[in-house]
Amino acid sequence: MLRGAVGICGFLLLWECAVQLGAVSAQQLCPPSQVAAAFFTKLADPRPDGATLGAHFIASSSVALGGFLLACLIGLPLGLAMGYYQPVYLLANPIFELLRPIPPIAWIPIVTLLLGIGAQARIFIIFLSAVVPCVINAYTGIRHVPERYIHVGQSLGMSRWRIFTKICIPCALPTLFVGVRLSLNTAWTALVAAEMMASVRGLGYMIQMGRLLIQPDIIITGMLTIGSTGALMSALLSLIEKRLTKWGAER
Amino acid sequence: MSDAKVQVRQLTKGFGELLVLDNLTFDVRPGEFLCVVGPTGCGKTTLLNLLSSWWTPTQGEICIDGRAMDPKTQNLSFVFQESSAFPWLTVEQNVQFGMKEKRFPPELIAQRTREVMGLLDLESVKEKYCHEISASAEQRVVIGRSFALHPDFLLMDEPYAQLDIKFRLHLEDAILALNRSTGSTCLFVTHNIEEAVYLAQRCIVLSNKPTSIKAVRTIDLPYPRDTCSPEFIAIKDEITEMIKWW
């Protein structure tokens, strides 16, 4: 642990000296001290892009969580059903395979034209990108349930539905959570992209404005906030996962 | 003979033109402990999958108490070689899983759980999950779950093949005790001839592929059997000769 801290301090020190000693022009990169200062000033005053860091943060995370939860609510059951019931798989899979390769950011133009640049549009973009990992991992989770578990269920005379709910879903839970964490990550990335291209609020918009106004400290503050929020959400998610799958430690 | 618990008639299974099981016919008496032994890779697993209604036979039929076998109305249990204990349930929940699915009355479930957990000394690890207990304890959980149902027909596919020799002796006695106390009809499949002779009242010897019944050997030694006694050795050698393929 100690070595890790030493590593990070070294990195920050190196960054500070590089800028102070002029190795890198202050225009392009500002020292960490200035970034810290910008972070605190930005918390309070809305200049230069018309909203405080807090406002951006709330705008971003509310939209991200909205799209993410929607994606889980629709994607997970669909993936589970696709994994277990063949008709559902044959119906849903072709469309899914058709839309899957199109990356989230490619949806931004068409959604912006159709739904404008309001929160709904961004939630829809995030939903589209976050639903893909949910479906894939839910589907894989079910497909990788060991056959002998289902064999046991069948020899106990359990109906297909009970085998699905009492054996397949609990067994697939860990893979499900991998998918959920992946989709949170994708949602967060898609949000930043959407905000950078078509929005008036949010962290993505803030760093985009930072670029236009040549203020590297704003950009870096925005990036660090985005990074730490993403990490925070994932940490929260693994806490929930630990509680739900106490047995999670696979042998 | 009509008093047989399980009747298997002309059981045949082929995949395309590859014939795996060739016309197997045998009976299992109520409460009997029957062993099936055969050379490595002689279709024992195919037989087990058919007997547990996981696969449907190409030809022939399996009846329990005269009626065609049906997992919904009859109690069937299967103990695999690999552990099939559910990792998301604790040891106690695992043992009770079968009974709860068959909607046994609660007090019967409690009584049977105590009985089985006692015999397999799982009391100490009652609240633990599967990854917290040793492989032998986990397999005992599966055996407990199966015997707790007092099944009409219990199939076992070499349940402790992957366990240490020391656990094997301990488990063999536990299984025999459970077979006697619950009176369930057991069919035990194994590669290990000494194990089959130690456990079985009757032993079916299978031939190589396409598998058919080579011989049926009744073993009328008293329990518990001494693996070093001359009669035990004689029977073991006799069966080994029948199977020896190298």
Next chain:
Amino acid sequence: MVGDIHVKGLGLSFPQQNGIHEVLRDVDFVIHSKEFLVLFGPGQCGKTVLMEAIAGLLPPTAGSVEDAQGSPLRTQELCMVFQKYALFPWKTCRQNIELPMKFKGVPKQARRKRAADLIHLVGLDGFEHSYPRQLSGGMKQRVAIAAAYAKECPLLLFDEPFGALDAQTRLQMEQELVRIWQQEQKTVVLITNSIDEALLLGDRILVLAGSPSSILEEYDLREFPRPRSLSDRPLLNLRQSILDRGFFENEGGGDLRCE
């Protein structure tokens, strides 16, 4: 040619959160040249650690492993076959067997020829180009044995090589190992937790038990003719006497994992 190997006062312990976990304490025995020695004992812990200490993978905390001249045993003079992961799945059988020779810098032609001989010796003709995942458990261990012999070293260590095989294949592989040992005279030390395997294979059996483990008993089986069968009376009596000594009682079922 390294002669007898002396294991003197070998001790080994691992640091743990709550103090030291001592696994071995003053283990003393001699491995005679060209002998088939079996280290027999319960459970997994003590024996594998001892084997790795002899092989030089684990530095002992006390004592030493020396050859006849008193200099410490070097890894070049021995080879080891593990129970699982004995082969590299990304290499074909022939590549696995040629590997030790490649490391020693043996030229390609000589390697190819020696590998062919060894594949024939272990009875795997025709499987040169298949990958380990295409082979059965028994066949994989045959390749591992061939690879060990390819290193051309006087001492071979086997760490429960047939532990993962089914009963019949295990019996077959035990007979194969004895045949190969008799054909290519080398010193062999084998670990097992199966009493039958020890009786069928060993010239001498050393019982390793207790915690910390040490050599509790030595049995000499050289007067039993080979090939041995567990059905003949004298061997059975010996089996019974070893079991009666109750080396395992203090081990107990041990419900928690002993990795």
Next chain:
Amino acid sequence: MNGFSERAAPRRLLRLLPLLSLLAFLSVWHLAALCTDLLATPLDTAKALAGMLFFPTSKVTLLHHVWASLCRVLAAYALAIAAGVLLGVLFGWSRRFHDYCYPIFELLRPIPPIAWIPLIIMWLGIGEPSKIAVCFIGSVVPILVNTYFGVSRLDPTYLKSAKILGAGQRALLTHVILPGALPSILTGMKVALSSGWVCVIAAEMIAARKGLGYLIIRSMESGDMVHILVAMILIGSVNFLFSWLFSKLEGVVCPW
């Protein structure tokens, strides 16, 4: 799991379902296009796609854009493989290097590659280098993580066995560590390729003169729906092509 194997569902009907769903999807698309004049019908999109591919109107043909994006991705991808595998092996292999530098990597990793675009544009302008840099960041992370995962998760028995067989440090690396970690390195490379592709499109959408991202943004600004759909289809199919090519490559590179 073969939960379907023994079901008695009529085979014929099941085979029709995929066709059915595709038809449904196209008809919904068609209907939506008819009622809102914004969306282009599938037919028009197909015609436009064919048109742009085979009889280019503007001097910069569609293939130019695709080619521009592709070059950027592949250049960055090559760099990412070299850096990712090297760092991944270093992290997995030497304890000290891992302890000092891995936390820094962990700190920067949560920042999505797209969030780097503004900073990179400030540093490198909107020319080729900045696109390649963004794409590099997008690709190097998955490769590095998977290589590190592959190396550190390798079963220690392989290393012991190799040492016993007389392998030196260099031989350990080439004969054991790299081949052992290869399957997960390949997974990383597969993810990296599509993630790199996404990054280059994003970078082009923000500031570029050539490339699919630029094309789609220009169509958005001019409200030209057909070209947006065409660009989306192209972006999607290239991504699909990458993953298809990769699964073929995986079969050849590690047959075990």
